[in-house]
Amino acid sequence: MLTESHEALAREVLIHGPIGRSALGRRLGLSPASLTRLAKPFLERGLFVERGEESNGAVGRPVRPLDIAPDLGSFAGMKITGDAVYAVLTDARAQILAERVVALRATTPEAVVGVLAGIVSDFSAVTTAPLVGVGVSLGGAVDDSGRVIRAPFLDWVDVDFGPSLSSVTGLNVTVENDVVALVEAERWFGAGRGRSGFSVITIGAGVGYGLVVGGESVHTRGAGVGLGGHIPLDPTGPLCPQGHRGCSTAVLTSIGMCAQVASALGRPVDYAEVLSLAAAGDPVATAVVDAAARGLGRMIALAANLTMQPTVVLAGDGIGLWELAASQVRVAAAADRDPLAEPVEILVDDAGFRAWARGAAAVAIQAAVARLATSELLRGDPAAPRRP
Incomplete structure (x- = not known):
């Protein structure tokens, strides 16, 4: 009879393979006999393959790590x-x-x-x-x-x-x-792979937020309604379209940043130009980018403080803000973190779309x-x- 253990085994080999049976057994809490029984149907149907023998540094037979078939799909x-x-x-x-x-x-x-x-x-x-x-x-x-x-x-x-x-x-x-x-993607294959817990903050046209605790993603009915989009970050900041002053949508989104610079310059600008102007020292764009960097640092600290997960993954098509103002973001994050707390680990996925x-x-x-x-x-x- 097939069980959830089959799915767990397939997931572990996919994420961590090639992986030896002893390591698999430890990760899944399975005896060697149980692991052999569970792996057998995957091997028989060519879904798993055994890699060449490797020495694990201990006395005994070399191990033959399990891996997914290269042509699985x-x-x-x-x-x-x-x-x-x-x-x-x-x-x-x-x-x-x-x-x-x-x-x-x-x-x-x-x-x-x-x-x-x-x-x-x-x-x-x-x-x-x-x-x-x-x-x-x-x-x-x-x-x-x-x-x-x-x-x-x-x-x-x-x-x-x-x-x-x-x-x-x-x-x-x-x-x-x-x-x-x-x-x-970050949990299985990306920056969060192998970590039991972390937050994900995405910036771009919107602001997104996700959470992994105990190796599992936190899924709620609120996913998709923009729960990360209106976190208060700056009590003197600009208004978002819903009238929230200084929220993450107003401060961090590419749309909000462009609107602020465009209003001051009296002409339309896109996100790339905002960052370019700030890099060149334009005072208006620099002020907007600096405020966004402080806001992002504050949001990172809030995520780490409230979830007790000190790792935060940054991603999204607006990641250019980090590339330009990483030092300001780090300073702002540290300022809102207790000195005795574990430092926040900021991981960046800069692949954009x-x-x-x-x-x-x-x-x-x-x-x-x-x-x-x-x-x-x-x-x-x-x-x-x-x-x-």
Whole structure:
């Protein structure tokens, strides 16, 4: 009978492989006999492979680490914004094999399904491993069926997007909030890999927040409603569109920063120009960037203080703020942290939109691993197809 232990084993080998059986047993709390029994169906169906013998430095037989099969499958991850789709093709460990950016001429669900289906077709034509799953992430609230409850940037409400895309592509489709997906990518494959707890703060057109505690992501019904977007950071700061003074949306978003500089200069500016002006010493842009850096440092300290997780991962398409003002951010974070507390560890994922797309691929990979534990792949004929 298949159990949750099969899924746990598949997850550990995927994330940490190649990994020896003794290390696996310790991580999963399994005896050697139990581990051998659980691994057997994965090995028989070619989902796992044994790597060459390695010495672990101890007396005894060399170990043969377990790893996932190199041709297990490939995955498409796609991040949808209000004007473009950022897509990556990855292997089963979310390593990027190819990528595309496609502008959206229309944002109706039907139009977006057509764009994503075209990208899937393109990726299928170039991958050597079968494309076995599609992950989609967007800013908004999503339920477990792949229905988009609300996506403000796309003006969507109650859209059965996942089932529609699956019907067109014939593939398993996983739809998730973009911050949730990014947190999962950082937890399994990214900066947070191997850490039991950390916060994720994303900056860009919006501000996102996620949390991992005890090795597991904290999922709530609030994911997708922008809970990180209105944290008060500066009592004298600008107003956000909802009238909150000095909140994270007003202080940290690229939209808010551009609005402040544009108002002072009397002309439109984009985010890249704001950062460029600040780097060149423009007083208006410098003041805005400095305030944003202080605000980001304060938000980092708040995340570490309130969650008691001293590691914070920064990501998002607005990560240029960190690249320009890292020292100010660190000083501000330390100022709001008790001197006796463990210093905050700030990790940075500077992949921009590629990180968002990789997050979408990660949730597709997670869904595939979950399917392995209930799939006919682990039953019946060992010669059965291996599609997860």
